[in-house]
Amino acid sequence: MNVKQIARLALLTAIALILFTVEAQLPPLVPVPGVKLGLANIVTVYAMFRHGPRDALLILLARVFLGSVFAGAMMAFLFSLGGGLLCWLVMLPLRRILTEKQIWVCGVIGAVAHNLGQILVCLAVYQTASVLVYLPVLMLSGIVTGLFTGLAAHFLLGWLKGRI
Amino acid sequence: MIRTRTWILLFAAAAVVLGALSWYLLSRRTEGAVVQIVQDGTVLREIDLSRVTGEERIVIESPYGGSNVVLVRPGRICVAEADCPDGVCVHQGWLESGGSLPIVCLPHRLVILVKDPAPDTDAVGH
Numbered sequence: 257m258n259v260k261q262i263a264r265l266a267l268l269t270a271i272a273l274i275l276f277t278v279e280a281q282l283p284p285l286v287p288v289p290g291v292k293l294g295l296a297n298i299v300t301v302y303a304m305f306r307h308g309p310r311d312a313l314l315i316l317l318a319r320v321f322l323g324s325v326f327a328g329a330m331m332a333f334l335f336s337l338g339g340g341l342l343c344w345l346v347m348l349p350l351r352r353i354l355t356e357k358q359i360w361v362c363g364v365i366g367a368v369a370h371n372l373g374q375i376l377v378c379l380a381v382y383q384t385a386s387v388l389v390y391l392p393v394l395m396l397s398g399i400v401t402g403l404f405t406g407l408a409a410h411f412l413l414g415w416l417k418g419r420i
Numbered sequence: 421m422i423r424t425r426t427w428i429l430l431f432a433a434a435a436v437v438l439g440a441l442s443w444y445l446l447s448r449r450t451e452g453a454v455v456q457i458v459q460d461g462t463v464l465r466e467i468d469l470s471r472v473t474g475e476e477r478i479v480i481e482s483p484y485g486g487s488n489v490v491l492v493r494p495g496r497i498c499v500a501e502a503d504c505p506d507g508v509c510v511h512q513g514w515l516e517s518g519g520s521l522p523i524v525c526l527p528h529r530l531v532i533l534v535k536d537p538a539p540d541t542d543a544v545g546h
């Protein structure tokens with residue numbers, strides 16, 4: 257890993273963390289636990305397509321860990337980690353099959369996978385199926401918010417192409 | 421390569437199905453009036469909301485630090501105060517005796533849910 261790579265990773269991690277922290281200050285839009293915009297997903301999609309899965313994973317892990325430390329909620333760390341890892345895993349094959357004009361799709365599927373991963377961790381932690389009531393709502397919210405963050409990353413990639 | 425139109429149709433169809441499913445699950449009403457306050461998988465209290473006459477405040481200390489104040493009134497229950505960072509449980513408001521959506525506080529691992537009166541009936545049976 258050379259200096260340029262390290263600086264790039266640090267910059268993207270910082271951007272993701274800022275988005276994550278600012279978003280945490282917003283009041284919840286819907287009174288369902290787990291529903292949020294997930295702005296940091298923009299950085300994940302961007303890194304996945306621009307710099308590859310390895311960089312995306314490193315940024316994701318650093319953001320999840322530091323984000324939980326800053327928010328002071330280590331319980332949330334497990335949920336974020338489960339969601340983030342599943343999100344990263346489903347993005348791996350998507351990277352191969354999506355054309356340049358379909359990058360936003362990655363945001364949608366990534367967000368849905370993230371919420372699915374959270375529910376799975378929740379199931380493992382609480383050992384009760386009652387949390388499954390939230391699954392359809394969380395997946396629906398993943399489609400809506402993922403469309404937003406996916407399109408944001410899509411336009412960002414198009415706009416930055418050839419500039420940096 | 422999957423065409424863009426296919427992706428859009430796929431997401432739209434999924435959104436419609438999930439929307440209908442969430443609406444059904446969130447508006448589903450159960451017969452039960454017995455709620456359970458569950459922390460970390462263990463039932464702390466079981467309250468029959470139909471038999472509550474006065475108002476009761478229950479302070480639940482979390483083993484992970486912090487606490488939730490649960491307010492019980494005739495026919496309904498809610499989390500009145502919590503010192504968790506997001507306060508989602510407080511925002512969720514009242515859980516009525518016929519409601520089905522549990523109140524969840526993730527940081528303190530607290531769940532308040534309506535006990536299913538007939539665990540054998542599944543969604544189809546309903």
